Amino acid sequence: MARVIQVGMADLKVARTPDKLMTAGLGSCVGVCLYDRVPKLGGLAHIMLPSSQQARNNQNPAKFADSAIEMLVAEMIKAGAERNRLTAKIAGGAQMFNFAGESDIMKIGERNALAVRETLKRLEIRLVASDTGGNYGRTIVFDIETGDLAVKTIGHGERII
């Protein structure tokens, strides 16, 4: 029986077909899905912040784009993935509130998405699809059998990337 495995905020998990990985309510956070289509192995990280380098409290590597993606790659390889076959799909990085004279902090979604793209590039992982930005939340379900990433929203449609 296929299971749907939940990944919480600032957490990451690896799973095999026929299971699915899911994370609910991504706002400024970004869901990073890595896939190796040969063994049908997938990983999902729900990152909250761009960089572990700037944080005072960086005890949880899964919270930050840079350290979470590195950790997810390591876990995928440990589970049997080939590094050079890994591809990525990402979703999230919205800006949920609008303020006059908005500070950097309020653009955290944009910064998260950028940090994820930069980290993927640094690790030479090909980004095959993305659905980021906007001002609305996303729930994502990663189907490890097909590599499809379903993106659900409230009032902004559903799509598969």
Add this chain to the structure above:
Amino acid sequence: MKDFGELSGLQLDALREIGNIGAGNAATALAQMVNAKIEMTVPRVSILSLTDVPELLGGADSHVVGIYLRVQGSIGANILFVLPIDNARLLVDMLMAVPSGSTRDFGEIELSALQEVGNIVAATYLNAMVMFTQLKMVPSVPGLGIDMAGAILDAILAQFGEVGDYVLVLETKFRKDRQDVVGQFFLLPEPGSLDTILSALGVSN
């Protein structure tokens, strides 16, 4: 640096008492705004780990209304007031003095009424806090979001997540004509601000 996770019973009681006084004042302000009696109480104050917050709101993808304000002055803090979407409709019914179940969509007037409630609840809590601490606290204009609970929260928790892993939650109950509406009021102080508040309250140890 103090985190909510390390607060003593006495410190929690102090914050809860401020919540109750704030709620009393907010009820008065609301009653004036709508010209009808609305009771407001804080039945429960708790400290939650960040990761448990979405569950409290019915799951990360449950549909909610969130009203968010930043606080600046002697301390920095974030205030978020969250209502499940159905409760927000009932609260609008109360404010607009229409029968329960009348409000379906949120137009400009409904949104502005909700924003005003967020404003009143936050300002009265802050006023109570200012009265006890003599600290300067100025709230921003409220921002409003209607979306998934997790999405509303994470934008705000993201900045808080850099320093602490716990938040203070005041369950806030509105009552008019025997109809109850419950929302959650979150206080997220910035680094060092909780120490400033506790020491100004005289309960720093």
